[in-house]
Amino acid sequence: MKIYEKAPAKINLLLDVLRKREDGFHEVEMIMTMVDLADRLEMQELPRDTIIISSQAGYIPLDEKNLAFQAARLIKDRYDVRKGVYIHLDKKIPVAAGLAGGSSDAAAALRGLNRLWQLNIPEEELCTLGAELGSDVPFCVTGGTAIATGRGERLEPIESPPQCWVVLAKPPINVSTADVYGKFRVAGIDQHPSAADMVSAIQRGSFADVCGGLGNVLESVTLDLYPEVRQLKESMIRLGADGVLMSGSGPTVFGLVSKEGKLPRIYNGLRGFCKEVYVVRMLT
Numbered sequence: 001m002k003i004y005e006k007a008p009a010k011i012n013l014l015l016d017v018l019r020k021r022e023d024g025f026h027e028v029e030m031i032m033t034m035v036d037l038a039d040r041l042e043m044q045e046l047p048r049d050t051i052i053i054s055s056q057a058g059y060i061p062l063d064e065k066n067l068a069f070q071a072a073r074l075i076k077d078r079y080d081v082r083k084g085v086y087i088h089l090d091k092k093i094p095v096a097a098g099l100a101g102g103s104s105d106a107a108a109a110l111r112g113l114n115r116l117w118q119l120n121i122p123e124e125e126l127c128t129l130g131a132e133l134g135s136d137v138p139f140c141v142t143g144g145t146a147i148a149t150g151r152g153e154r155l156e157p158i159e160s161p162p163q164c165w166v167v168l169a170k171p172p173i174n175v176s177t178a179d180v181y182g183k184f185r186v187a188g189i190d191q192h193p194s195a196a197d198m199v200s201a202i203q204r205g206s207f208a209d210v211c212g213g214l215g216n217v218l219e220s221v222t223l224d225l226y227p228e229v230r231q232l233k234e235s236m237i238r239l240g241a242d243g244v245l246m247s248g249s250g251p252t253v254f255g256l257v258s259k260e261g262k263l264p265r266i267y268n269g270l271r272g273f274c275k276e277v278y279v280v281r282m283l284t
């Protein structure tokens with residue numbers, strides 16, 4: 001039997017860091033949502049008790065460093081599954097981009113193997129397992145739109161933002177999340193973005209207020225480290241996107257756009273100097 005799972009990318013409409021914790025992680029407050037740029041996982045049971053990962057993408061690890069491998073090993077160990085699985089990853093989400101591609105693959109593997117091996121693990125338990133693999137994995141298990149607190153693993157689902165186009169542009173640099181958090185200083189932030197205001201904007205369905213409320217304090221690190229990300233943000237604003245922000249620790253910048261007619265100018269303008277540009281919808 002073969003099982004298929006989609007693993008969509010996430011964007012952070014809001015990312016605030018409250019403090020550094022004793023365990024080295026940072027206490028965050030984020031509002032996250034999914035977009036319809038997705039990897040696709042094909043999972044098939046193997047006669048031997050082994051985990052094999054393949055992918056058309058030449059630039060990700062296929063061994064135990066792969067987050068889908070780690071998800072399969074975790075679920076096998078925890079539920080004493082003595083069966084093997086072959087997982088093919090059709091990668092579409094750019095890697096180390098701030099879009100949680102690896103985390104979403106891990107989450108999709110957890111959901112898919114739960115079905116393949118008929119384990120009936122409740123979603124909440126899958127999230128708890130996911131948190132062992134990465135801070136963003138629980139959100140990727142549930143999807144939708146949520147307020148994420150703690151180190152990102154505590155989730156409160158909220159309604160979807162007003163529908164719009166999302167233009168994603170990734171400059172050709174890889175950003176390490178650990179490096180960005182490591183360089184971040186809470187004391188350097190004068191004005192924290194307001195999660196309450198963003199939730200209210202979403203509840204009122206006000207696209208303008210969602211755009212006005214976008215904020216990500218990690219920009220203070222990444223935009224200084226990589227001037228090309230700042231330049232990308234400025235270009236997207238100049239080309240007419242309604243709201244523009246860096247996603248996660250970067251370097252992907254996203255633009256929210258309400259009118260389809262604006263898209264060709266933004267897309268073509270960005271493609272002039274940035275190879276990886278995607279026009280997608282929010283997943284509602």
Ligand SMILES: C[C@@](CO)(OP(=O)(O)O)[C@H](O)COP(=O)(O)OP(=O)(O)OC[C@H]1O[C@@H](n2ccc(N)nc2=O)[C@H](O)[C@@H]1O
Pocket residue numbers: 012015024025026027028030097098099100103133134135136137150151152177178181182247248249250
């Ligand atoms: C910044 C965010 C925003 O959604 O996303 P990305 O840019 O990675 O997509 C997340 O907080 C990233 O989550 P994730 O990528 O799962 O991080 P993890 O694997 O758990 O942690 C990687 C490293 O980042 C740092 N880290 C992560 C989360 C957190 N709340 N505080 C931290 O300090 C730690 O140094 C940790 O060792």
Ligand SMILES: Nc1ncnc2c1ncn2[C@@H]1O[C@H](COP(=O)(O)OP(=O)(O)O)[C@@H](O)[C@H]1O
Pocket residue numbers: 059060061065066067068089094095096097098099100101102103105106177248250
């Ligand atoms: N299935 C996977 N897809 C992408 N990257 C993966 C995967 N498994 C492990 N990785 C590793 O995880 C790191 C972060 O990748 P990714 O999840 O794409 O970043 P981000 O969280 O910034 O969006 C990369 O260095 C990559 O080598």
